Amino acid sequence: MAFISWERKKIASGEGGAGGKFGSRLALITLVCAIATAVVAPSITTSQKIYKEGDIAPDAVKATRDFLVVDEAATAAQRAEAPLLVPKVYDRAADPLSATLEVLDESFSLVKAPTPQPIAEGTETTAPVEPQPSEQDAPDPLAASRISKLMEERWSLNISDQLAADLADETNRKELKNLVTALLAPLFEGGVVANRDLLVGDAGHGGGVIVRGVGGEGEGILKDLSKITDYDTARRALAGKKVKTVGTLDKLSGLLSAALLTPNLIYNQEETQARREAAAEAVSPILYQVRRGEMIVREGDRVSEVQAKKLLAHAKGEGDGASRWSGYIALMFGLTLLTTLLMEFGRVNIKKVRTGSKDMLFTTSLFLVLLILQRLGLGLGAHLDTGMGDFMRFAMPMGAAFITMRMVLNSETLAIFFLPFTVAAAVGGGLTSGFFVPLIFGGLTGAHLAGGAGRRMDFLKIGFIVGVAQVVGVMLVALHKGSLFTTDALWPMGGAFVGGLVSGLLALSLVPLAETILDYTTDMRLMELASLDHPLLKELLIRAPGSYHHSVVVGTLVKAAAEAIGARAVLAMVASYYHDIGKIRKPAYFIENQGGGKNPHDKLSPPMSTLVITSHVKDGVELAEKYRLGKDIVDIISQHHGTRLLHYFYDKAKEGARPGVDGVSEVEYSYSGPKPQSREAALVLLADVVEAATRTLPTANQSRVQGAVQTMINRVFAEGQLDECDLSLKDLHQIARSFTLILTGIHHQRIDYPLPVQKEKKEDGDLAERRQSEGMRGRGEAPQEGEENLKRLGI
Known part of the structure; x- marks a missing residue:
């Protein structure tokens, strides 16, 4: 928008006029033609017909050069196998034993007697009584009950009263902690996984698993899986034989260790998936060579899947190297020269031609947008069957460019740019008379009708007539080829009509866009x-x-x-x-x-x-x-x-x-x-x-x-x-x-209309006619008594 605002201030793009220096115009035209060439480039060198699987080849096709074809089946098989060779990734928890013992210490801290609260200042107290030594060493009578409750609520363990009383002693609790440490330490050292069978199966594909530390540090391949323990198996071994009431520290240490045990090797599914996808993408395509002179498909043969791939590869590579670039350069300079000559001729010899900066920006942008739209449509049609492909090729709304340009600018400017755009669009459509003739018919018809369009409904009428004109063009070409009365002509005819309708609708959207963005004032x-x-x-x-x-x-x-x-x-x-x-x-x-x-x-x-x-x-x-x-x-x-x-x-x-x-x-x-x-x-x-x-x-x-x-x-x-x-x-x-x-x-004159005849009563009761003169009314004399009138009219 800033560029457009600057252009408005710099150059008034009215009718006629020089419209800027020749050098700047030539630079813009060259740039636009280069972009247009890049857009239609896939159609320049692809002169060979590309057949799809199941088509009947009307002509034999031989390879004109050596080229490579991707073996998609072999490539797909190798890409499917590559992820299976990537080991799964497991993350090792950092110091799980310390974390487990910390949980145990925190739990035992809850069974200690509450610490007496300090007495607030100012409160009267008696002299402190020194506890007797026997009282200090005496165990907390409530500790045993708190331990029993803790074991039952936190770990679902039912311990005997004697064992609970024993655990009330700090020494016995330390002994229990040492027993738990002795049981869990070797397990965590070797590694505990949620499912050891899956771990061993994963290792079978890649010869091991990848084990990483916290944050991905210390990564390595672990191939010896003998020391890794299954989580459920380890818990059963620690718990031993199931008892109703636990009465010894040894039994309690096993059950408590089973409850505290957690896997410390955790499968990292996200990282594993990412590595396997990367491995699949890293597989290079597997190629096989087709030699020059090799028969790709014979005349009358039904094209197989392999032949279709060879034909596609042969067509894509046709014109590689210098010959391909020469085609691009020839089209670019041809379009540039044609457009420049026509524009300079019109600027000098046709006074209404508009070549100002804003007009050039609008014209070139409009043409490029429609060429890109054509390329997208043709790309879609290439993946459809032959009939729908022809339909898509003719259904492109290229006529919208001519309708829009005629509405926004004028017919003189359109006449200058008509031929270059038609050539570019025809090249993009395959450079055949079957596409060129309907494009000419539809473009000229739309440009002519757009000159009288002032209402939105007019665009629908224009689109309909443009569609009919394009159908006539398709019919003439089909008649020339002798295929008018065949089903092959129906798809292009249908596409040409739809293309005309869409051209009118697209122009209806583009014209207000040009009015808003570039501040054009159209008749609409x-x-x-x-x-x-x-x-x-x-x-x-x-x-x-x-x-x-x-x-x-x-x-x-x-x-x-x-x-x-x-x-x-x-x-x-x-x-x-x-x-x-x-x-x-x-x-x-x-x-x-x-x-x-x-x-x-x-x-x-x-x-x-x-x-x-x-x-x-x-x-x-x-x-x-x-x-x-x-x-x-x-x-x-x-x-x-x-x-x-x-x-x-x-x-x-x-x-x-x-x-x-x-x-x-x-x-x-x-x-x-x-x-x-x-x-x-x-x-x-x-x-x-x-x-x-x-x-x-x-x-x-x-x-x-x-x-x-x-x-x-x-x-x-x-x-x-x-x-x-x-x-x-x-x-x-x-x-x-x-x-x-x-x-x-x-300012026409009117006749002097006489005022209506008035009637008034005589003294003897008869009616007498009189005509009030205009002069009397003009002097504002009051009406006679009995005269009918509208009182104070207009006051």
Whole structure:
């Protein structure tokens, strides 16, 4: 977006014009043609027909060179075997014995007697009583019960009361801890796994397992699995014979060790899977060679799977090396030369050709997007059967490029770029007449119909007709080949029709995109702005009704004149509707909105009045940009007064100036411009002054209107306001004729309708007719008694 904004400021991309230096244009064209060549490159060197498995080969195919073919079956088998050779990965827990003994110590700490709480300061106490030695050595009477409860709740062990009493002694608890250590230490040292059978089975594939330390450190292959113990087996061995009540430390140590035992070799499935996938990917394809001159498939044979793979490899490798690159370079430079010659010819010899930076950006982007879309569609079609492949090839919406370009730019610019894009698209489609002819038919048909499109529904009609035109092209090619009445022609015909429909729908999406991103003003957008329900026009009608009706009349004049001279009638008409929207902010300062009331300019100085009047142009530009009316309309608003002088305030200032003291400059009492740069802007300026002038005519008959039109156009021409736009004297004659015709119809005269006959009663009761004169009503005389009327109508 920043680049587009910079381009808007740098170069105005209006009709005609140089559109930048030749070097920059050539660089852009070369870059775009290089990208286009890369997009259609797969179709350049692949001239050989690629048959699929099951097709009947119409011709024999011999290898023109030595090439290699991937043996997919052997490659797949080797890639399936490679992961089986990768050992599984096991992570070894760090110092599991210490962690287990820490759990045991923490559990035994719970059976100790609670420590007495210190007495708070200030509390009265008696003198401390020193415990007797016999009391200090006495065991805690509640320790045995806490130990029994601990064993049952934490490890589901039911121990005898005597054993619980023995464990209340710290010495016996240490003895139990030593017994547990002696049992678990060798197990953890050798390794404990959740399932030893799976471990041994894994080692059978790769000759061992990979054992890693914490965080992947200390990795190594473990092949001697004899010391590794199965978790369930070890627990059963430690627990020994099941008893109801445990009565000895030896028995308790075994059961407690079984409860505390955990596997310290843990299978790392994620790491194992990653290593096996890497091993499969590392397997190189297995190739076998096809020698030059070897028969790949014979005429009339049904293509087998192996033959189809050979044909595909032969076609992909056709033109390797220098010959392949020469094909790319030839196409790239051919497209570049063709596009450059056509563009320079049009820029110099066709005045409406648009080659500005923004226009080039739009055109090249549009063509590249559709070429990429074509390549994706053809890539999809290559994986389908022959019929659907032909359908996809013709169903590509290439006609959308021509419809969109005609709508956004013009027919002259489209004519320049039509041939290069058609050539590139035809190369991408296989460089056959079967694709080239329908593309020409559909493109020209879509471009022609798009010139009159102004509504969204028109795109559906255009798409339908483009589809029919492309079907006709396919039928002509099939008729030439003698295959019109065969089933082989049905798929391309169906694809061509669908391609036309999709072209219309795609163009319907691309045109608003160009309007939004690149700020183009198309006829479709203009028709939306022409609705009198637009918020700006509604506000103009409410706040400045005189200016609103003036704008509508100007729009009528401009549209007729634009059609007469071949300008953009819709743009000129819509711009006329909005050319005075700046008067919304100070409507009372413009005479058409005063309604015969007080004129605020009577209290203002000429410079201040000039500032107020001329500010409506700047205000109009701001409102147009705020409501995103488009650059074309904004330009016309800024140019619709040119640099004209406000004669009334200029003369008033001169009258009030002191001779020799106060200088009055025409620049201070003129619009800031610029002068009209396009024919549409000039039409709005002329219609604006002509419409205002004819309103002041006392009698608006045809001769007076014609004289006023000629006078105002001559005055504008003499002031040099039309010097920077492309209007000829012939155009001015056509404009004057159109203005006169329309304004004469607007200011037509009417007959003087007599007022209705009134009836009043005579003194004798009879009715007498009388006609009240218009002069009497004009003087405001009251109606006679008994006269029927609507009281205070309009007050």
